[in-house]
Amino acid sequence: MTNVCHDPYSAFFRSPCGALTAGSFVTLTLQAEGDVSQVFVRLWRGADEEWLPLHRKAEGIYRGSVSVGREAGLVWYYFVIDGPEGRRYLGKNGESDAEPESFQITVYDPAFDTPRWMRESVTMQIFPDRFNIGSRGAVHPHGRGAFLHGSWDEAPCLCNDKGDREAVDFFGGSLNGIREKLGYIKDMGFGGIYLNPIFRARSNHKYDTGDYEQIDPSFGTQEDFEGLCADAESAGMHVILDGVFSHTGADSRYFNRYGTYDSPGAYSAYPGGPYAKWYSFKKGRDDYECWWGIETLPNVNELEPTYLDYICGESGIIQKYLRLGASGWRLDVADELPMDFIRNLRRRAKSVKPDSCVIGEVWEDITNKMTYGRRRCYAQGDTLDSAMNYPLRTAVMDFMLEKTDAFALEKLIKHQISTLPQPLLYSMMNLLGSHDKPRAISVLSGRQRLEGSRGKVDASPLTSAEYELGKARYANAFRLICALPGMPTVYYGDEAGMTGADDPYCRGTYPWGKEDTELQAEIRRIIHNRNDSPILKTGEAGVRALDENRLEIVRKLDGETLSVVIDNRV
Numbered sequence: 268m269t270n271v272c273h274d275p276y277s278a279f280f281r282s283p284c285g286a287l288t289a290g291s292f293v294t295l296t297l298q299a300e301g302d303v304s305q306v307f308v309r310l311w312r313g314a315d316e317e318w319l320p321l322h323r324k325a326e327g328i329y330r331g332s333v334s335v336g337r338e339a340g341l342v343w344y345y346f347v348i349d350g351p352e353g354r355r356y357l358g359k360n361g362e363s364d365a366e367p368e369s370f371q372i373t374v375y376d377p378a379f380d381t382p383r384w385m386r387e388s389v390t391m392q393i394f395p396d397r398f399n400i401g402s403r404g405a406v407h408p409h410g411r412g413a414f415l416h417g418s419w420d421e422a423p424c425l426c427n428d429k430g431d432r433e434a435v436d437f438f439g440g441s442l443n444g445i446r447e448k449l450g451y452i453k454d455m456g457f458g459g460i461y462l463n464p465i466f467r468a469r470s471n472h473k474y475d476t477g478d479y480e481q482i483d484p485s486f487g488t489q490e491d492f493e494g495l496c497a498d499a500e501s502a503g504m505h506v507i508l509d510g511v512f513s514h515t516g517a518d519s520r521y522f523n524r525y526g527t528y529d530s531p532g533a534y535s536a537y538p539g540g541p542y543a544k545w546y547s548f549k550k551g552r553d554d555y556e557c558w559w560g561i562e563t564l565p566n567v568n569e570l571e572p573t574y575l576d577y578i579c580g581e582s583g584i585i586q587k588y589l590r591l592g593a594s595g596w597r598l599d600v601a602d603e604l605p606m607d608f609i610r611n612l613r614r615r616a617k618s619v620k621p622d623s624c625v626i627g628e629v630w631e632d633i634t635n636k637m638t639y640g641r642r643r644c645y646a647q648g649d650t651l652d653s654a655m656n657y658p659l660r661t662a663v664m665d666f667m668l669e670k671t672d673a674f675a676l677e678k679l680i681k682h683q684i685s686t687l688p689q690p691l692l693y694s695m696m697n698l699l700g701s702h703d704k705p706r707a708i709s710v711l712s713g714r715q716r717l718e719g720s721r722g723k724v725d726a727s728p729l730t731s732a733e734y735e736l737g738k739a740r741y742a743n744a745f746r747l748i749c750a751l752p753g754m755p756t757v758y759y760g761d762e763a764g765m766t767g768a769d770d771p772y773c774r775g776t777y778p779w780g781k782e783d784t785e786l787q788a789e790i791r792r793i794i795h796n797r798n799d800s801p802i803l804k805t806g807e808a809g810v811r812a813l814d815e816n817r818l819e820i821v822r823k824l825d826g827e828t829l830s831v832v833i834d835n836r837v
Contacts, residue, residue, distance in 0.1 A: 271348060271357045272298040275370050276681045286373035286634075286646065286688040287335050293372065297346050297357065300327040307347040311369070312336045318347070335374045339647035341635065343369035373634050373686045379648025381694040382622040384505055384594075387804045388458030389749070389794045390756045394702055395462055395486050396440040396471045397423075397776045398759055399448050405439025408485045410469035410518065411525065415439060419779075423771040433563065434470045438776050442487040446495045453502045455762065455787075456794035459754065460499060461507040461597055461626075463702055465492070468516055472702070472774075473509075474599060475516030475564055477527075479577075479584045489591065496592025505594035507624065510585075512578055512612075513603045514558040514566045521545060522565050533565075545574045558600075569608040579611040586619045594623055597696075601627030601651065602638050609650045626696055627651040632658060634686045646691055653694040653754065659683065660698055663747060666818070667711055667740045667835050673812035680751065680810045693805065697748040699741065700758030702774055706767040707758070711744065712737030724768040738764065739837040742789050749797045750820045750831040752808045762790040802829050 273296070274280045282294045295308055306321040306329040315336075321329035335342050345358040345367050358367025400419070407415050413435045424436040442465065452460065464473030467481040482492050496506050517524040521542045523532025531540035537552035545567050547556040558564040567574055578584050585596065596616065598604060609625070616623045629636060633645040633654045645651045662679040665671040684692060700707040705724075712733035714725065729737065741761065748755045759765075760775070764783030767773040797803045806824035813819050813832065820831045 270298075270300045271346070271355070271362055273346060273357055273370070276685055285685055286375055288377040289335070289339050289374050290337050290377065291335050291374075292332050293335055294330060294332045295321070295344070296328065296330045297321060297348075298327055299329060299348055302350050302352075303329075303348060304351070305349045307349075308333065308344050309347055311343040312338075313340060321346075335372055339374050339376050339649065341642075341644055342372040342374055344372070345369045371635065371686055373644070373646050373688060375646060375688040375691075376648030379688060379690055381652040381690040382595075382624050384458060384622065385624055385653060385754050386690075386693040386752075387798075388505070388754055389456055389797060390459030390461055390507070390696065390754055391452055391455075391457045391759055392461045392698070392701060392756055393445060393463065393759045394440075394472075394774050395442065395445065395465055396438055397774055398440045399444030399777060399779065400439045401441045401444030401447050403441065403443055405437075406441070406485045408435070408437040408471075410435060410527075413437060413469070419776050421776075423774050425771055434472050434771060437471050437485060439485070440776075441485070442482070442491040442495050446491070446498055449495075449498055449502055449504070453504065455791050456798050457757070458503065458798075459505050459507060459594075459756075461696075461756070462509060464509045464511055464599075469518045470516075474511050475514075475518065476511050477516050477519040480587075492588075493591050496594075500592065506592065507595045507597055507626065508588055508593045509599060510596045510612075511599040512567070512569060512608070513600050514564045515545075517563045517565055521567075541573070544568065544571045558603075569605050575608065575611060579608070579615045583615065585612055585615045589616060589619045589623055594620070595625060595652075596623075597626040597628065597655075598651075599628055601645070601654070602629045602631075602636055602643065606643065606650060609645075613650060624652045624694070625650070626653040626655070629654045630657045632682075632686075646686070646688055648688065651691070653691065653696050655701065656683075656695045656697045656753065659695070659748070659751075659753075660704075663699065663744050664707075664710055667744050668713060669816075669835055672815040673818040673835070674815070676818055677810050677812040684752075684808060684810075693752045695753040696756050697751060697753040698756040698758065699744055699748065700761045700773070702758070703770065704773060705769050706765055706773050707744070707761050708734065708737035708741050708764065709766045709768060709773075710737070711740035712766075724772070726768040726772045729766055734764075734766065736837070737766070738783065738786055740835075742786065742793070743833060743835070743837055745790060746793055746831070747818070747820070747833045749793050750803060750822070750833070755794075755797070757790070763787050800829070802827055 280296045307318050310317045321331040324330045348355045356363050356367045360368050415437050465486050466476050467478040467483045468475045499506050515521050520528040520530040523535040533542040533546045546565050556566040613625050636643045662676050666676045712729050760777050764786050802822045802824040806822035809821045811819050816836050817834045822829045
């Protein structure tokens with residue numbers, strides 16, 4: 268039988284490579300050595316299917332040019348090879364005698380672009396309560412059961428392990444505390460600041476929104492927020508807010524289960540009130556749909572007209588905070604939001620501030636995500652500018668821990684280069700740590716049982732040897748993501764040597780005065796090296812595994828070539 272080959276990452280086999288704009292044509296090539304009578308490429312665009320013959324151009328080379336269509340979406344294809352011994356197929360996972368898994372082409376809106384500042388920035392993610400108190404001092408938190416730690420150096424509390432996200436211990440970090448550290452953030456080289464939620468809520472994490480229209484009093488005031496944004500802008504930095512729009516808190520002005528607010532919430536005024544249609548009740552007011560079944564987080568109906576207008580309308584929440592100085596929004600659980608909701612949100616954001624960004628929390632491949640039985644593509648140019656790049660994080664961590672080799676990492680990176688539109692690829696939030704994962708140094712130390720159910724992880728301090736290993740691997744991993752296209756992102760304190768297991772232990776206080784200054788200096792050097800290098804920020808990217816332990820990243824721009832080799836043996 269024949270020997271067949273098609274490499275979707277090679278311009279010889281697919282030209283042009285990568286994601287394509289709607290209306291484009293792509294030339295597909297199959298190498299088929301042996302006795303071949305006919306070669307077809309079978310394509311799908313939505314429900315439309317085509318069988319197109321490929322023409323023999325040279326010995327063993329079959330080629331044809333096809334349209335990707337005029338609409339944004341996904342195009343799928345595989346090859347059909349007929350010969351004397353019958354029919355064979357070639358797809359993503361190789362040659363077979365049955366219908367194979369298809370190759371993917373992402374097709375996006377030709378008008379799609381992302382803010383230049385994203386593509387050229389390194390961003391710091393900040394959990395406001397844990398970053399810096401500020402000169403005004405800590406404000407005692409509000410809400411049922413809330414308490415203020417007596418010392419900044421205490422460990423976060425696991426308030427309970429029931430999974431209801433009750434996190435009511437506070438340390439007193441504030442917006443003015445962040446504002447007073449802008450000099451440090453700027454000196455480190457950060458151009459973006461992504462804040463976990465800052466709106467009024469009972470918990471310390473604020474993912475249980477109580478009032479979208481009010482800055483949480485423990486963090487400050489609207490004037491404090493405006494001042495932070497203004498000072499950041501003067502320093503050449505951009506502030507990104509966290510928007511939680513798939514659910515609210517049960518303890519909110521909109522639901523008001525506990526009577527905290529004077530407003531007629533959907534629960535307190537059941538079955539009436541202005542917010543009744545925002546939520547889905549079943550047999551009574553105590554039987555309502557919740558986020559992942561957590562009764563303190565009632566789901567909202569995002570496409571209910573009054574809610575959609577409240578968030579995305581002309582006088583809605585999105586425009587309000589952009590006008591006050593924010594530069595964009597990160598959408599919590601974006602893959603649980605209706606696509607039309609995200610499209611409305613994006614249109615409103617871009618109409619108010621064209622260079623604002625919309626970043627999604629999507630943990631899987633954003634070009635091809637199955638959610639609730641439906642395929643979603645967030646890379647068509649009508650929803651997201653960027654996403655938290657958890658697939659890359661997983662691949663990099665596994666490579667550094669030598670769980671996988673450079674060939675596996677090469678495959679993941681090539682897949683992203685091949686399927687993400689260029690504007691989106693260069694804006695991806697490439698992270699190693701976040702508030703939802705154990706601290707990067709702790710993971711990279713090799714300590715077991717760092718990720719798992721809350722309260723069921725090993726939260727004991729790392730040994731000196733574990734810390735030094737995790738620290739060396741972290742610097743190496745950060746060097747890697749800074750050599751790739753995207754927006755490298757540092758979770759506050761990772762650059763200073765913070766450690767910690769799963770939530771809440773990954774949400775400790777910033778170690779002011781106790782930083783690992785050696786690591787801090789190295790991360791600063793890597794960031795400034797990237798900031799000073801146009802080729803690292805915007806150059807064309809390619810990767811190849813040199814052997815099991817070494818990955819080479821090659822960047823090209825204006826005739827200049829830069830090679831960065833990352834070895835996972837530290």
